[in-house]
Amino acid sequence: MKPxxxxxxxxxxxxxxxxxxxxxxxxxVGVLSASLIERKREGRLAFQQSVEIGDLESDSSVxxxxxxxxxxxxxxxxxxxxxxxxxxxxxxxxxxxxPRWVVLWAGYAFSRDYNQARGHMHAVEDVRKTLRxxxxxxxxxxxxxxxxxxxxxxxxxxxxxxxxxWEELGPKIKNPIGCLxxxxxxxxxxxxxxxALVEAFQERGEDIGKARHQEMRSxxxxxxxxxxxxxxxxxxxxxxxxxxxxAEDMEAYYDEVGHTDFVHALxxxxxxxxxxxxxxxxxxxxxxxxxxxxADCHMPYEVEGGMKFxxxxxxxxxxxxxxxxxxxxxxxxxxxxxxxxxxxxxLREMLSRAQDALVAAHIEAKAAWDAGATEAEMTPALTxxxxxxxxxxxxxxxxxxxxxxxxxxxxxxxxSLDKAAEARLLLARILAAHxxxxxxxxxxxxxxxxxxxxxxxxxAAERAKKEEWTKTVLESWGK
Amino acid sequence: MKPxxxxxxxxxxxxxxxxxxxxxxxxxVGVLSASLIERKREGRLAFQQSVEIGDLESDSSVxxxxxxxxxxxxxxxxxxxxxxxxxxxxxxxxxxxxPRWVVLWAGYAFSRDYNQARGHMHAVEDVRKTLRxxxxxxxxxxxxxxxxxxxxxxxxxxxxxxxxxWEELGPKIKNPIGCLxxxxxxxxxxxxxxxALVEAFQERGEDIGKARHQEMRSxxxxxxxxxxxxxxxxxxxxxxxxxxxxAEDMEAYYDEVGHTDFVHALxxxxxxxxxxxxxxxxxxxxxxxxxxxxADCHMPYEVEGGMKFxxxxxxxxxxxxxxxxxxxxxxxxxxxxxxxxxxxxxLREMLSRAQDALVAAHIEAKAAWDAGATEAEMTPALTxxxxxxxxxxxxxxxxxxxxxxxxxxxxxxxxSLDKAAEARLLLARILAAHxxxxxxxxxxxxxxxxxxxxxxxxxAAERAKKEEWTKTVLESWGK
Numbered sequence: 011m012k013p014x015x016x017x018x019x020x021x022x023x024x025x026x027x028x029x030x031x032x033x034x035x036x037x038x039v040g041v042l043s044a045s046l047i048e049r050k051r052e053g054r055l056a057f058q059q060s061v062e063i064g065d066l067e068s069d070s071s072v073x074x075x076x077x078x079x080x081x082x083x084x085x086x087x088x089x090x091x092x093x094x095x096x097x098x099x100x101x102x103x104x105x106x107x108x109p110r111w112v113v114l115w116a117g118y119a120f121s122r123d124y125n126q127a128r129g130h131m132h133a134v135e136d137v138r139k140t141l142r143x144x145x146x147x148x149x150x151x152x153x154x155x156x157x158x159x160x161x162x163x164x165x166x167x168x169x170x171x172x173x174x175x176w177e178e179l180g181p182k183i184k185n186p187i188g189c190l191x192x193x194x195x196x197x198x199x200x201x202x203x204x205x206a207l208v209e210a211f212q213e214r215g216e217d218i219g220k221a222r223h224q225e226m227r228s229x230x231x232x233x234x235x236x237x238x239x240x241x242x243x244x245x246x247x248x249x250x251x252x253x254x255x256x257a258e259d260m261e262a263y264y265d266e267v268g269h270t271d272f273v274h275a276l277x278x279x280x281x282x283x284x285x286x287x288x289x290x291x292x293x294x295x296x297x298x299x300x301x302x303x304x305a306d307c308h309m310p311y312e313v314e315g316g317m318k319f320x321x322x323x324x325x326x327x328x329x330x331x332x333x334x335x336x337x338x339x340x341x342x343x344x345x346x347x348x349x350x351x352x353x354x355x356x357l358r359e360m361l362s363r364a365q366d367a368l369v370a371a372h373i374e375a376k377a378a379w380d381a382g383a384t385e386a387e388m389t390p391a392l393t394x395x396x397x398x399x400x401x402x403x404x405x406x407x408x409x410x411x412x413x414x415x416x417x418x419x420x421x422x423x424x425x426s427l428d429k430a431a432e433a434r435l436l437l438a439r440i441l442a443a444h445x446x447x448x449x450x451x452x453x454x455x456x457x458x459x460x461x462x463x464x465x466x467x468x469x470a471a472e473r474a475k476k477e478e479w480t481k482t483v484l485e486s487w488g489k
Numbered sequence: 490m491k492p493x494x495x496x497x498x499x500x501x502x503x504x505x506x507x508x509x510x511x512x513x514x515x516x517x518v519g520v521l522s523a524s525l526i527e528r529k530r531e532g533r534l535a536f537q538q539s540v541e542i543g544d545l546e547s548d549s550s551v552x553x554x555x556x557x558x559x560x561x562x563x564x565x566x567x568x569x570x571x572x573x574x575x576x577x578x579x580x581x582x583x584x585x586x587x588p589r590w591v592v593l594w595a596g597y598a599f600s601r602d603y604n605q606a607r608g609h610m611h612a613v614e615d616v617r618k619t620l621r622x623x624x625x626x627x628x629x630x631x632x633x634x635x636x637x638x639x640x641x642x643x644x645x646x647x648x649x650x651x652x653x654x655w656e657e658l659g660p661k662i663k664n665p666i667g668c669l670x671x672x673x674x675x676x677x678x679x680x681x682x683x684x685a686l687v688e689a690f691q692e693r694g695e696d697i698g699k700a701r702h703q704e705m706r707s708x709x710x711x712x713x714x715x716x717x718x719x720x721x722x723x724x725x726x727x728x729x730x731x732x733x734x735x736a737e738d739m740e741a742y743y744d745e746v747g748h749t750d751f752v753h754a755l756x757x758x759x760x761x762x763x764x765x766x767x768x769x770x771x772x773x774x775x776x777x778x779x780x781x782x783x784a785d786c787h788m789p790y791e792v793e794g795g796m797k798f799x800x801x802x803x804x805x806x807x808x809x810x811x812x813x814x815x816x817x818x819x820x821x822x823x824x825x826x827x828x829x830x831x832x833x834x835x836l837r838e839m840l841s842r843a844q845d846a847l848v849a850a851h852i853e854a855k856a857a858w859d860a861g862a863t864e865a866e867m868t869p870a871l872t873x874x875x876x877x878x879x880x881x882x883x884x885x886x887x888x889x890x891x892x893x894x895x896x897x898x899x900x901x902x903x904x905s906l907d908k909a910a911e912a913r914l915l916l917a918r919i920l921a922a923h924x925x926x927x928x929x930x931x932x933x934x935x936x937x938x939x940x941x942x943x944x945x946x947x948x949a950a951e952r953a954k955k956e957e958w959t960k961t962v963l964e965s966w967g968k
Contacts, residue, residue, distance in 0.1 A: 019498020420899030431910030442921035
């Protein structure tokens with residue numbers, strides 16, 4: 011057999027044939043690829059055009075006809091199997107898990123009933139069920155629960171929405187948190203649908219319209235997963251960010267405007283109740299510092315039928331370590347999970363110390379009042395209690411605090427403990443001045459029932475009232 | 490011009506020539522490479538064989554003839570320019586930087602004089618200079634200061650070394666920490682030269698001889714950079730690791746064996762003084778959990794003249810971010826430095842709260858004694874002070890705690906604050922029982938001088954005594 015170069019050398023036309031043949035084949039592959047990409051794009055466009063989505067379409071299933079993958083993963087937020095497996099029940103009763111909270115929130119609705127939040131699709135169902143509603147509440151409480159909110163706000167005006175009665179708006183609100191809350195129906199761009207976040211940026215002299223796409227992938231979450239309060243008579247939803255995003259900045263803001271969420275039933279301290287400063291605390295941690303957005307870990311990319319999309323099953327990243335942590339970290343799933351658990355365990359221990367000190371402080375303050383202490387004597391101790399509980403609860407209420415920002419969380423809990431200790435020391439001196447020199451006995455807080463009995467809340471009676479309300483009021487709202 | 494294949498096709502011998510020529514050229518490159526590699530190896534071997542190093546050779550410059558790169562970088566530990574630039578002085582006076590430590594260590598040598606450790610080459614010089622020596626001290630204090638220690642221990646026996654007087658051993662100890670402390674003179678393998686670490690492993694039922702190479706790259710440091718105490722009359726150097734490596738484990742060990750480092754001059758509390766539990770605390774942090782050893786960041790690899798070697802200029806990794814952090818992390822040097830500083834700042838804030846509480850607790854305890862409190866009344870408060878200070882000081886004394894293990898450090902500081910607060914509350918009740926209901930006034934601790942005056946330590950007089958000692962005793966030791 012002759013070598014190749016000799017065969018080609020003898021027939022120059024064969025060299026040209028090989029060359030031109032290769033050019034033709036590469037061209038054909040290019041055309042084919044472009045056609046496949048185009049077809050994929052057309053497939054997506056075809057979906058996008060199959061249904062016209064209205065400007066205020068609150069029914070996510072309508073959007074779902076164009077975006078089946080996003081819709082189907084969103085529907086998985088009904089599924090609590092991850093939470094159930096890892097946290098022990100579908101709806102975790104925070105008060106049963108740690109009855110000290112009953113005492114810490116005595117005099118406020120959170121001491122009645124407080125379950126860990128479930129998936130987005132449960133939002134309306136859960137807010138209807140809780141014992142925190144049914145008692146008089148403003149319309150503001152609906153703000154974060156439903157994709158019907160933009161429509162109802164549009165109908166009645168934002169300020170009127172907030173100051174309406176919660177029960178009055180009930181029949182209009184049926185759809186849980188869904189597509190319209192974060193997306194533009196025409197372009198599917200991320201979009202802020204709630205005025206409070208836009209107004210909070212304005213108040214800080216910033217324009218949220220200039221946010222980058224990656225920032226928007228957190229800011230749509232920050233419409234709800236933030237600290238807020240109901241301002242003034244109109245119960246106007248307001249984020250206390252004027253002085254900054256740190257717990258101390260918001261504390262200073264509340265002190266300055268003189269806001270108090272509730273007066274504590276035992277200590278009479280003017281208390282603040284943090285909501286869920288998830289976004290704010292996340293910003294102080296290493297993952298945000300490295301440029302990650304909420305969606306990077308809570309809505310990871312998936313691939314299905316050749317299409318890449320962001321999962322709308324918003325859940326703990328630990329439910330999908332392979333799609334979340336493992337994108338950057340090379341350790342085993344088990345190692346990464348243990349790293350998270352270790353931070354949680356250590357922070358829980360720290361928080362527990364602050365909680366113990368705070369429970370004692372409230373009870374000792376009550377003893378001081380009972381012993382005849384005056385308001386002038388009590389004020390410094392009550393202010394210390396206010397600040398101490400704000401800081402510990404800020405961390406406890408912030409979802410994922412121990413992972414999002416373990417060092418900042420630890421710093422806040424330590425400052426809480428310090429202020430709670432200061433309060434107890436002041437109270438010990440007040441008590442001594444009123445001839446109480448023995449330690450004030452602490453109650454048995456081993457169960458939620460015992461804790462609620464201690465603060466004088468009749469859970470069974472309130473549950474019965476709520477059932478009556480469910481039958482009379484709630485059923486009149488329709489499905 | 491004809492195409493190449495045609496020229497070759499017409500002269501088949503040319504094809505063979507090209508083919509064989511290529512084979513020959515590749516062979517020649519291979520031979521040359523092997524020769525270069527071999528020469529490099531020979532160069533290293535030549536160094537290794539140029540001087541025979543004795544079994545107990547404590548003079549690092551002898552080793553340096555065979556290992557010039559390691560020796561020259563080790564000599565850089567004399568250079569304090571990084572520390573000077575980043576921490577403000579060549580020898581940081583911890584007591585001047587934070588005079589609260591003077592009160593916290595009242596009754597113990599650390600309240601006299603305490604400078605931040607400098608590089609390894611300063612070890613002998615600095616231990617001679619400090620006001621903590623010259624007062625009677627056991628030989629044990631030399632254990633970690635010099636590569637002469639293995640030789641002197643070999644001459645006189647380990648137990649005799651420890652129980653000798655510090656001054657008696659002084660003339661025999663001249664070389665600072667050097668090669669012999671961590672290396673086998675024959676093989677250069679990492680080797681444990683000090684008995685205390687080997688014995689601590691034995692006490693735990695473990696064999697340090699089975700440690701992997703990567704573990705040894707931390708364990709040679711753990712000969713000294715650990716918590717230890719001087720056990721019993723013989724002042725036998727002992728690591729308190731029998732129950733574990735956590736601060737609480739060592740605390741439980743000390744409680745069980747009834748060890749006390751000093752009785753506090755103000756509070757009379759039976760105190761523990763942590764030394765420098767660097768290795769123990771590092772193990773609890775993410776970098777150790779990811780498999781890093783001390784040497785990975787403190788002795789990074791360098792390349793010089795084509796030779797790769799581990800720098801023996803042991804220093805903060807921040808002095809060489811490019812060779813340390815940047816090996817794994819892709820962020821800018823400035824970002825990485827700020828990440829470290831942020832952890833340090835936050836931990837410093839937490840620690841400061843614990844220090845304040847502890848200073849007050851000691852002073853309030855003194856006031857309680859002065860008011861006539863009994864030992865039975867005081868014991869629970871003094872135990873709380875003992876445990877509180879142990880935990881805060883454990884973190885403060887551990888080099889790099891805020892970076893090595895920020896969450897574990899925070900956990901310990903929070904538990905310290907909790908126990909200090911408990912002590913203060915107990916003391917407030919004791920004081921009230923003895924008719925002291927007003928807050929105990931706290932002194933001005935704004936400078937080291939004021940703090941030392943407050944605890945009754947005459948720095949100037951002690952400095953003069955030390956100078957006298959330097960002239961009489963130290964000069965008799967020779968250079």
